[in-house]
Amino acid sequence: MDSPIAVIGGTGRVGRLVARQLLDRGERVRVIGRSTQRARRHIPPQAQFFAADVRAPATVRTPLHGCSAVVYTVEPGTDDAGPDSPETTMHTGVRHVLDALRSASGTPHFVLVSQRHVTHRDHPMNVYGRMLDWRLAGENTVRASGLPYTVIRPGWLTDEPGHGHLHLEQGDIGDGRVTRPYVADACVRALYSPAARGVTFEMRSEVGPATGPVPWEELFAGLRADDPAAARAALSRG
Ligand SMILES: NC(=O)c1ccc[n+]([C@@H]2O[C@H](COP(=O)([O-])OP(=O)(O)OC[C@H]3O[C@@H](n4cnc5c(N)ncnc54)[C@H](OP(=O)(O)O)[C@@H]3O)[C@@H](O)[C@H]2O)c1
Structure with missing residues (x-):
């Protein structure tokens, strides 16, 4: 791409795999x-690190300026309220990033790492600061933004070295684990595939040996596009 790609949460376990793959490309x-310390430990020297907090909008403007794409893979807090609640990173933080992107020129592709079950308010994960509700609100904000985007909903993340068969699903009806390397691959592949724009999908992988290269284009081509009007309606209902 002509301009830099920002990986927000790029010092994390998925984010550092994304950063590495992008550098390799x-x-x-x-x-x-x-955390600058975390960056020193976990990112390759060729990546440029910016200390910024998605909860503080002024801090994200400079690092996002002029980016051609953004991968947002931030771990939320679990408090019911206050700075470490999921609302601050999964919804407000997403809005801060979108605002910063809108105030700069261009139409960067926004890849959001969300999670399965966000449409199930009674799921046990939602007791942690209404994490699922805020994730869904963040997703809807991205879907209604007018920017090109991809929303990725992994199941429970693992670091298993084996890459078993990968499934992309829609409708938030299933369950299952998925390895972080597959999630990182999806983030990166989505940036280069027109078929991955304007879609939301869940991911799960089977445990076991690799079953051959993942046919990303085929998987993306099988996805149904989102309806941005539905996202706007959900946001206006609050
Ligand atoms: N664990 C699961 O089973 C599971 C399942 C589905 C989805 N997910 C989601 O998948 C994504 C990736 O997970 P992961 O395992 O790679 O997470 P991780 O290793 O904990 O990394 C999270 C990253 O977010 C950054 N971060 C946290 N708060 C931030 C803030 N306020 N501003 C800027 N950066 C911030 C962290 O860096 P600093 O701390 O230095 O800021 C770190 O780079 C997360 O959104 C996670 O919730 C996880």
């Missing part, structure tokens, strides 16, 4: 996170 990578 010859991209310029800006990693965004709060």
Whole structure:
């Protein structure tokens, strides 16, 4: 791509795999996170690190300026309220990033790592600061933004070295685990595939040996596009 790609949460376990793959493709990578120490430990020297906090809008403007794409893979807090509640990173933080992107020129592709079950308010994960509700609100904000986007909903994340068969699903009806390397692959592949724009999908992988290269284009081509009007309606209902 002509301009840098920002990986917000690029010092994290999925984010650092994303950053590495993008560098391997010859991209310029800006990693965004709060901890400089964590960055020193976990990002390759070719990536540029910016200490910034998605909860503080002024801190994200400079690192996002002029980016051609953004991968947002931030771990939320679990408090019911206050700075470490999921609302601050999964909804308000997403809005801050979108605002910063809108105030700069261009139409960067926004890849949001969300999670399965966000449409199930009675799921046990939602007791942690209404995490699922806020994730869904963040997703809807991205879907209604007018920017090109991809929303990725992994199941429970693992670090198993085996890459079993991968499934992309829609409708938020299933369950299952998925390895972080597959999630990172999906984030990166989505940036280069027109078929991955304007879609939301869940991911799960089977445990076991690799079943051959993942046919990403075929998987993306099988997805149904989202309806942005539905996202706008959900946001206006609050
Ligand atoms: N664990 C699961 O089973 C599971 C399932 C589905 C989805 N997910 C989601 O998948 C994504 C990736 O997970 P992961 O395992 O890679 O997470 P991780 O290793 O905990 O990494 C999270 C990243 O977010 C950054 N971050 C946290 N708060 C931030 C803030 N306020 N501003 C800027 N950066 C911030 C962290 O860096 P600093 O701390 O330095 O800021 C770190 O780089 C997360 O959204 C996670 O919730 C996880």
